Amino acid sequence: QSVLTQPPSVSGAPGQRVTISCTGSSSNIGAGYDVHWYQQVPGTAPKLLIYGNNNRPSGVPDRFSGSKSGTSASLAITGLQAEDEADYYCQSYDSSLSGLVFGGGTKLTVL
């Protein structure tokens, strides 16, 4: 069981908007620790998508955005494209565990 909980799967049609949630607790997201998001196309290494809740590294399209509230964070993808089909992971820090933690991952299917 991951410390950060994500839905196993989400789906959407091309052009639509989807969101992926990442639910934590008072020892991680709720404690104020920022959340990062990675995209992993099957068979490849993860790629940093969002850092510090809502910051995009250079080269990441502005279709991707992040937010955080309370003990949860969300990744939003607008204007879905076929190339967005991948697994998405959230990451933060947990003070009870004294270490970095990842979510269980969410598989995005573009219908």
Next chain:
Amino acid sequence: QITLKESGPTLVKPTQTLTLTCTFSGFSLSTTGVGVGWIRQPPGKALEWLALIYWDDDKRYSPSLKSRLTITKDTSKNQVVLTMTNMDPVDTATYYCAHRQQQVVPDVFDIWGQGTMVTVSS
């Protein structure tokens, strides 16, 4: 341009010690704020953070694996080495090393190696 590449055995026997090397370019581990981490991913499963070493030789480990892990750096060779003792079949995974993005808290990994698959089997 920052690149990282993992190397090591593809197959280890149960109870053996795994040694993985991350060879990188495009940055120096002697530069303030720089760090390199290890993350693994069992087949079909989620990412799991293992260890992180910083420019000042500070080291952090996953609490659940701390007793089995050692991370070291060789700045002159641009390498980071991870050793994991007492390997078990459940440790079968792809092991990634990654560059820690500076000035971001909590630690975040902005550049990843391609990963190396390690199978634990007798």
